[in-house]
Amino acid sequence: MTPLVDRLRSRGWRLTAQRRVIAEVMTGEHVHVTADDVFERSRAVLPEVSRATVYNTLNELVGMGEVHEMTHADGRKRYDPNVGERHHHLVCVDCGRILDVRADDPQLPGVERHGFELLGVDVTFRARCPDCASAVLSTS
Amino acid sequence: MTPLVDRLRSRGWRLTAQRRVIAEVMTGEHVHVTADDVFERSRAVLPEVSRATVYNTLNELVGMGEVHEMTHADGRKRYDPNVGERHHHLVCVDCGRILDVRADDPQLPGVERHGFELLGVDVTFRARCPDCASAVLSTS
DNA sequence: GTCCAACCTAGAACAGTTCCAAGGGTGGAG
DNA sequence: CTCCACCCTTGGAACTGTTCTAGGTTGGAC
Numbered sequence: 001m002t003p004l005v006d007r008l009r010s011r012g013w014r015l016t017a018q019r020r021v022i023a024e025v026m027t028g029e030h031v032h033v034t035a036d037d038v039f040e041r042s043r044a045v046l047p048e049v050s051r052a053t054v055y056n057t058l059n060e061l062v063g064m065g066e067v068h069e070m071t072h073a074d075g076r077k078r079y080d081p082n083v084g085e086r087h088h089h090l091v092c093v094d095c096g097r098i099l100d101v102r103a104d105d106p107q108l109p110g111v112e113r114h115g116f117e118l119l120g121v122d123v124t125f126r127a128r129c130p131d132c133a134s135a136v137l138s139t140s
Numbered sequence: 141m142t143p144l145v146d147r148l149r150s151r152g153w154r155l156t157a158q159r160r161v162i163a164e165v166m167t168g169e170h171v172h173v174t175a176d177d178v179f180e181r182s183r184a185v186l187p188e189v190s191r192a193t194v195y196n197t198l199n200e201l202v203g204m205g206e207v208h209e210m211t212h213a214d215g216r217k218r219y220d221p222n223v224g225e226r227h228h229h230l231v232c233v234d235c236g237r238i239l240d241v242r243a244d245d246p247q248l249p250g251v252e253r254h255g256f257e258l259l260g261v262d263v264t265f266r267a268r269c270p271d272c273a274s275a276v277l278s279t280s
Numbered sequence: 281g282t283c284c285a286a287c288c289t290a291g292a293a294c295a296g297t298t299c300c301a302a303g304g305g306t307g308g309a310g
Numbered sequence: 311c312t313c314c315a316c317c318c319t320t321g322g323a324a325c326t327g328t329t330c331t332a333g334g335t336t337g338g339a340c
Contacts, residue, residue, distance in 0.1 A: 014337080016287065035327075050289045055328065071211045075296080076327065090248070090256055101252040108230070108265050112241040116230055116267035123263050125248050127256035154306080156318065175297080190320045195297065215327080216296065 004066060004081060011064065021046045022057045026067055032078040032089075032098040070122075072096070088123035094132035101125065143167070144206060144221060151204065161186045162197045166207055166221040172229075172238040174216045210262075212236070228263035234272035241265065 004023050009015055025033070025041045033041075035054055042049045058079055061067040068080040070089070078098065087100040105121050128136070144163050149155055165173070165181045173181075175194055182189045198219055201207040208220040210229070214236065227240040245261050268276070 014286070016336085018288070048289080052290080052329080053288055056288090059329095069213075071213055071215065073209075073211055075211065075215060075217070077215075088246070090252070090254065092256065093259060099254055099256075101248060101254075103246050103248050103252060106228070106243050106246040106263050108241060108243050112230070112243060113267075114230065114239055114241075115270040116232065116239075116265075117273050118265060118267045119233060120266045121263060122266065123246050123261060125256075125258060126260045126262065127253075127258045130255040133257050154317070156305085158319070188320085192298080192300095192321075193319055196319085199298095 007066065008064075017046060018042070018049050018053050019057055021049065022054060023061075026058075026061065026079060026081040029082050030099055031082065032070070032080050034076045034078060036076075038079065088125065090125045090127055092129035092132055093126050094128055094135075097129050147206065148204075153204075157186060158182070158189050158193050159197055161189065162194060163201075166198075166201065166219060169222050170239055171222065172210070172218040172220050174218060176216075178219065228265065230265045230267055232269035232272055233266050234268055234275075237269050 004027055005015070005020060008019075008023060013019070021042045022038060024045075025038050035051075035058060038058065039049070039051050039054045042054060058067065058069075062069045062079070066081070066083060068083055070078045070080060072078050072091075074096065080100075082100055085102075086105075088103050090099045090101045091097070103123065103125075106123065108118060108121075144167060145155070145160060148159075148163060153159070161182045162178060164185075165178050175191075175198060178198065179189070179191055179194045182194060198207065198209075202209045202219070206221070206223060208223055210218045210220060212218050212231075218238065220240075222240055225240075225242075226245075228243050230239045230241045231237070243263065243265075246263065248258060248261075
């Protein structure tokens with residue numbers, strides 16, 4: 001799969017310094033950053049990036065389908081650049097860590113479709129990660 | 141299943157007028173209201189209910205496990221009183237309508253568990269409801 | 281080099297939710 | 311029945327995440 005930056009250029013997207021930095025932050029697997037994470041990491045590279053640009057750019061990437069947006073229980077949106085491979089998520093309910101996982105899509109029986117046209121399915125496995133599980137043991 | 145109000149009373153929960161009204165709003169299947177919906181519906185019955193009480197009460201109900209909280213794509217939390225029966229959700233991506241549906245839980249292969257202790261799984265079927273589907277046809 | 285459109289910035293505005301201090305109502309002890 | 315302590319409720323302020331706005335900047339075509 002070609003790098004994100006190349007795909008953006010071939011779409012005719014104007015590749016400014018700010019957008020390049022943001023696109024570079026949005027790279028990899030198991031990456032599920034908040035807008036604020038992106039803001040801070042971008043700032044570390046290019047200090048004059050503004051918050052508005054981060055939000056604008058993330059929303060454009062989502063609109064182009066280059067990044068997935070997901071809504072987390074804490075109300076903050078997370079952005080996931082791993083769009084090349086269908087996957088679901090495994091979330092630690094204690095620390096909020098998120099991993100990409102492969103699992104079969106659940107099927108919706110015809111009688112349960114209520115006449116809706118199915119477009120896709122999102123699956124989130126709620127779990128406790130090893131670190132948090134051992135922390136629970138040691139305090140009980 | 142006993143009514144929500146009865147279950148609350150048997151927990152020794154102080155059943156004030158405000159709480160009773162809120163609990164009555166939170167009844168039924170296919171109910172996925174926002175805090176603001178609850179606020180307005182409660183007000184229609186008991187005009188002096190405050191927003192803070194609605195939030196306090198909803199959070200307590202969630203803490204007791206009598207109501208499920210779900211985070212919607214628009215950022216507003218929804219509250220679902222249908223906790224008696226395991227179910228998933230079918231959401232219209234255009235109008236946001238939500239229905240409860242029965243479907244098998246997807247399984248997470250052992251190799252994908254990354255050592256996490258599995259607690260549950262949330263499934264959201266993204267779809268277009270009949271009303272929105274016909275609206276799309278008529279405008280294209 | 282000039283110009284235009286697209287882009288970026290800082291800060292204001294906004295929406296949803298939580299926090300806070302003060303007042304009010306209720307259940308239980310006496 | 312009375313009283314008190316405590317829990318509950320209230321309105322508004324505060325907070326957080328996100329979007330909007332007005333104006334300044336930049337890149338690329340010519």
